[in-house]
Amino acid sequence: MHAAAEVWVRADRALFDMALRNLVYIALKYSAADRPVIVALKTVAGSVHIDVTDQGEGIAPHDAPRIFERYFRAESASRVPGTGLGLHLSRDIARLHGGDVALVPTSEAGSAFRLRLPLSS
Numbered sequence: 001m002h003a004a005a006e007v008w009v010r011a012d013r014a015l016f017d018m019a020l021r022n023l024v025y026i027a028l029k030y031s032a033a034d035r036p037v038i039v040a041l042k043t044v045a046g047s048v049h050i051d052v053t054d055q056g057e058g059i060a061p062h063d064a065p066r067i068f069e070r071y072f073r074a075e076s077a078s079r080v081p082g083t084g085l086g087l088h089l090s091r092d093i094a095r096l097h098g099g100d101v102a103l104v105p106t107s108e109a110g111s112a113f114r115l116r117l118p119l120s121s
Contacts, residue, residue: 007041007048008120011097016117019093020050022086023101023113027054029080030111046119051104053112064103090115 009016027037035055042049059067063074068091071084090113091101099117106112 007043009048009097009117010120011117015093015096019090019101019115020052022090023050023052023115026086026113027052027056027111029082030054030056030077032056043119047099047116048119050115050117051112052115053106053110055108055110058106058109059103059111067103068101087113 024037024039031037031054037055038051038053040051040053042051057076060074060076063076066072067074068087069084070088072088073082073084087101094101094115094117097117099115102114102116104112104114
């Protein structure tokens with residue numbers, strides 16, 4: 001994990017933990033065992049951004065609009081066990097806290113998801 005500095009957010013610890021663990025678990029699940037998953041934290045305009053990046057196959061452009069739908073599983077995900085709830089739950093939790101989860105474009109193979117939460121005032 002790369003973190004530039006200590007930051008504080010106001011969040012339910014258990015829910016925040018679930019949201020972040022889901023993103024990390026998904027990244028690990030879709031990455032080869034010998035490829036790292038990178039978790040990076042930075043602050044941007046009153047928010048904390050936690051980017052979770054894998055080096056897996058990536059998400060097909062035609063699947064991207066649906067990946068946060070409850071129970072949605074891309075065709076390429078059929079070989080990996082799962083329910084299609086992880087991204088949906090992480091996004092719902094972030095939104096309950098005034099934030100969001102989004103798919104972030106990457107310049108390399110794989111996928112990156114950004115968990116954004118407002119900084120604690």
